[in-house]
Amino acid sequence: MFRGVRPALWARLLALYGGLVLALLAFAELAEDVYRHEGFPWDRALLAWFHGLRSPFLDGLAHLLTLSASLPAMALLAGGGLLWAFWRGLPWVRLLLVLGGSEALNLAGKLFFARPRPHLFPQLTPEHDFSFPSGHTMASLALVLGLFWLLEGNPKASRLVLLLGLPWALGVALSRLYLQVHYPSDVLAGWALTLAWFLGLRLILGRRDAAPRGGG
Structure with a gap:
């Protein structure tokens, strides 16, 4: 099947497979404890640490960062990216698949695990839907990875x-x-799930790169 594959492609495939396995294992480890309602001691400790950082400047910065990955902002960024890619003749479907799949996985995860939001300290922007995995986290990383894949033919731009x-x-x-x-x-689960989805797409849609060249 992979006869004639260049060594560099073998290394790339192994890296993609390895990254996919690690990302899936990380998500599974987190998801198991959330499903069993066991929780993590470090969840509470880290939230307490962030609460201790409160300041007017950080409040404003956090609100701005969250707003930049909100649904309206992401719709604008994704729509603009897709239109630009279509106009430039770039493989816009890559961006669409990364973003669309990530959003679908997030919605499915929230409904399946139905984890309540944390209420250890007052929420600065109250949320009322489920918590696991983080939608803003998944959407922002999916946009970055989707654009990276979209511009893969231009190493300088993708970097x-x-x-x-x-x-x-x-x-x-x-x-x-x-x-x-x-x-x-x-x-963490949002990062792991988005990365796994991205690497899975790369492996599935990139198989043609590993096809043998020539008659051999």
Whole structure:
């Protein structure tokens, strides 16, 4: 099946498979305890630490970061990215699949696990739906990974997406903890699930790259 595959592609495939397995294992470990309602001691400890950081400046920054990954903002960013990719003749379906699949997995996870929001400390932006996994975390990371894949043919642009996008996605995730609307395990599960979805897509849709070249 993989006869004639270049060594560099073998290394890439192994990295993708390894990353996918690790991401799935991380999500499964978190999901099992949430499903059993066992919880994590470090969830409470980290939320208490974030509560202790409260300041007017950080309040405003956290609200701004959360707003940047809200549903209206993400719809605008994703829609703009898809239109731009279509106009430039880029593989826009990659971005659509990463974003759409991530959103579907998030909704399914919230309904299945039905984990209540944390109420250890006052929420700065009250949320009333379920908590696990974090939707803002998944959406922001999915946008960054989708744009990275979209621009993969341009190494300079794709690296720039990661350089600028990953700190933003991290900031969005931390803002959800600072605002006390998610447990840290919600955020970690969101990262793991989005990464697993992205790597799975890369493996499935990238199989043609591993096809043998020539007649051999």
